[in-house]
Amino acid sequence: MSALLTTAITASLGLLGAAMLLTLVRLFIGPSAQDRVLALDYLYLLGMLTMLVLGIRYASDTYLEAAVLIALFGFVASFALARFLLRGEVIE
Template sequence: MNAAISPVLWTAMLVAFGCFSLAMVITLIRLFIGPSAQDRVLALDYLTITALLLMLVLGLRHHSSMYFEAATLVAMLGFITSIGLARFLLRGEVVE
């Protein structure tokens, strides 16, 4: 345990890490089993959000700004991917 982090915060980060990991496993199940393409797209979007949150918790734990920069990139790529997949499901093409 790091000396700069209080035991309460350390425990909260471990609980958050466990909850986000469990959410990712459940989301992966929905991604592979999802009955429709829309369910799979939503699962992929939620997977990027939970990965982003997991990276933020790791950034707090390790006191590194690199995790926050990587989380920003994941958020931007997740947003662009969601728009592309939504356009593909609605129109059947991404680029006009």
């Protein structure tokens, strides 16, 4: 792996970590429930991107599978939270 790629991966992991910290701040002190749901959506997106970058770093397919699972569960959770905020119930 080249030095440029290693530097880019390290920088991107650092920026993703900083974005996760800022998102956690919004998740905990968000003024409304909608802000918290959006922060949670962004948090799972950042987690998925982190797994993809780690998969590139370690040249492993396992990280890709984990990223797909995070995306799947994140979408289902977002759908359930949005439905709960709109109707007050998840299952009819």
